[in-house]
Amino acid sequence: MTRRSARVDLPAAAPGTARHLVVHRWGRAGARPKVYFQAALHADEWPAMLALDHLARLLDAATVTGEVVLVPAANPVGLAQQFMGGQVGRFAFDATGNFNRGFPDLAAPAAERLAGRAAPTVDDVRGALADAVAALARDSETAALKATLLGLAIDADLVIDVHCDGEALLHLYASQHHRDIAEALAGELGAAVCLLETDPGGTPFDEACARPWWSLRALGGAFAGLPLACFATTVELRGKADVADELAADDAERLLRFLQRRGVVAGDPGPAPAPLAGTFLEMVDTPKAPSAGVIVWHRDPGARVAVGGTLAEILDPIAGTRVPVASATDGLFFARPQGRLVRPGQQVGKIAGRVMLAHRKPGALLNL
Numbered sequence: 491m492t493r494r495s496a497r498v499d500l501p502a503a504a505p506g507t508a509r510h511l512v513v514h515r516w517g518r519a520g521a522r523p524k525v526y527f528q529a530a531l532h533a534d535e536w537p538a539m540l541a542l543d544h545l546a547r548l549l550d551a552a553t554v555t556g557e558v559v560l561v562p563a564a565n566p567v568g569l570a571q572q573f574m575g576g577q578v579g580r581f582a583f584d585a586t587g588n589f590n591r592g593f594p595d596l597a598a599p600a601a602e603r604l605a606g607r608a609a610p611t612v613d614d615v616r617g618a619l620a621d622a623v624a625a626l627a628r629d630s631e632t633a634a635l636k637a638t639l640l641g642l643a644i645d646a647d648l649v650i651d652v653h654c655d656g657e658a659l660l661h662l663y664a665s666q667h668h669r670d671i672a673e674a675l676a677g678e679l680g681a682a683v684c685l686l687e688t689d690p691g692g693t694p695f696d697e698a699c700a701r702p703w704w705s706l707r708a709l710g711g712a713f714a715g716l717p718l719a720c721f722a723t724t725v726e727l728r729g730k731a732d733v734a735d736e737l738a739a740d741d742a743e744r745l746l747r748f749l750q751r752r753g754v755v756a757g758d759p760g761p762a763p764a765p766l767a768g769t770f771l772e773m774v775d776t777p778k779a780p781s782a783g784v785i786v787w788h789r790d791p792g793a794r795v796a797v798g799g800t801l802a803e804i805l806d807p808i809a810g811t812r813v814p815v816a817s818a819t820d821g822l823f824f825a826r827p828q829g830r831l832v833r834p835g836q837q838v839g840k841i842a843g844r845v846m847l848a849h850r851k852p853g854a855l856l857n858l
Contacts, residue, residue: 491516491554493546498638500566503584503631509566511638514546517554523647523754527745528561528639531590531651531695533568533579537727537738538652544735544742549755552746556754559642565589567631586632590653593636593698596622596644597705601713609712612719616645619702640698648752649699649722650745657729658825658840659791660741663687663696664723666770667704671721673765678748679725679741682792683824683842686768696722730828772850775819775841779804779832785815793823801839804832819843 498511527545529538542562549558563569568579568589581588599622604610610618623641628634643649655661659682664672666686676684690697700722707716727741747759779785783804789795795817803812817823821843832838840856 491550491552493550500631500634500638501628503567509570509631511561511566511635512563513642514560514562515558516549516552516560517557517754519557521555521557523752524557524559524645525648525650525749525752525754526559526643526646526699527650527652528564528643528695529652530569530579531564531639532653533563533565533571533589534577535579535654535730536733537654537730539563540733540735540738541727541741541745542652544738545745548742548746553756554754555756556647558749558754559646561639561642564639565635567635582632584630584632586630588692589632589635590651590694591692593640593693593695594622594626595693595701595705596698597702599625600702601706601709604712607712610716612717615703615706615716615719619644639695643695643699643722644720646699646720648754649696649720651694651696651722651724652727653724654727654732655729655825655840656828657731657791658726659683659822660726660728661685661824662723662725663690664721665690665697665700665704666768667718668700668721668723669768670765672723673768674751674762675723675725675748676766676768677763678751679744680763681766682822684766684768685774685842686770688770688772690771694724696724726825729825769842769844770846771856772846773819773821773843774850774856775817775821775839775843775847776837776850776856777801777815777817777839777841779815779834779836779838781806781813782833783807783813783831785830785832785838786812787826789823791824791826794821795823795841796820815839817841818849819845819847 494515529542600618603618626637661683703718706713749755750759783806802815825840
């Protein structure tokens with residue numbers, strides 16, 4: 491199918507500079523279901539860009555019966571951030587923080603726009619959300635970037651924000667409100683972990699797209715019967731070093747089959763794989779480094795670990811001492827940072843268990 495591409499300019503951050511987004515589209519504008527993909531909002535998470543390049547080529551040869559919008563490099567600001575020869579793509583140099591945090595909560599302005607409607611339809615809500623996005627400030631490069639991305643996705647049925655971790659197995663995050671589709675997508679992708687959020691906190695991009703629907707429904711009254719019309723997820727394509735055509739091609743083919751099952755793309759995807767049972771964020775242990783030093787791993791991602799089991803030791807190279815890092819749950823060790831020098835209090839791993847952990851704090855993603 492013919493790909494339509496457009497350029498969206500961002501405001502110049504300084505005289506003589508200019509950056510822009512490229513947006514690819516397939517299918518008829520306004521057709522349903524609409525799916526939105528973006529790669530590397532954290533601009534130093536490179537596997538996402540390769541996987542969506544493979545997906546774009548598959549879409550070129552497919553029949554898209556809905557609409558697909560794809561942003562192949564969602565953060566040109568972060569792509570340009572270099573410091574001492576290294577890329578810094580997670581946090582903005584303009585002091586606005588994490589590129590994937592602090593997106594606006596659009597439920598309140600949408601509710602104001604819909605006040606007095608007896609029973610707002612899905613189209614009514616989508617229109618109100620689009621109006622709310624259009625009213626957002628775009629007075630800086632980063633603000634304009636966030637508003638533009640949100641505007642492209644806010645009326646989608648499916649939003650898939652593609653990232654990666656430091657060193658990790660493939661996993662994804664989604665709201666418990668969409669547990670069934672999240673578990674189905676995790677099964678389709680061959681994910682190791684499907685993380686279900688109750689109150690993720692931080693307002694990342696996926697939450698900004700999906701949260702207005704259940705926030706509005708919670709208001710009751712005219713909104714009481716509102717469907718949750720936007721499924722949004724963050725897919726973590728393994729680790730930063732997992733940039734390979736073989737992996738990306740397989741990921742793209744799996745995403746295409748998911749689109750076929752959802753009626754976005756024509757074709758027979760074959761038998762559906764078994765869904766992957768979800769793990770609530772409150773079941774995930776995120777051990778912290780008790781001291782500074784060189785971390786020496788005893789277990790690798792993919793290992794099953796037990797409560798009290800030693801994941802690693804932290805070497806103080808000056809004192810010659812080692813301090814163990816242990817798991818607080820029985821579960822699957824699925825992610826760890828890429829670096830090997832750690833600081834006190836730094837998160838050094840993620841372990842998906844099957845019991846709620848008293849020390850985990852809702853509303854903090856996996857930071858606490």
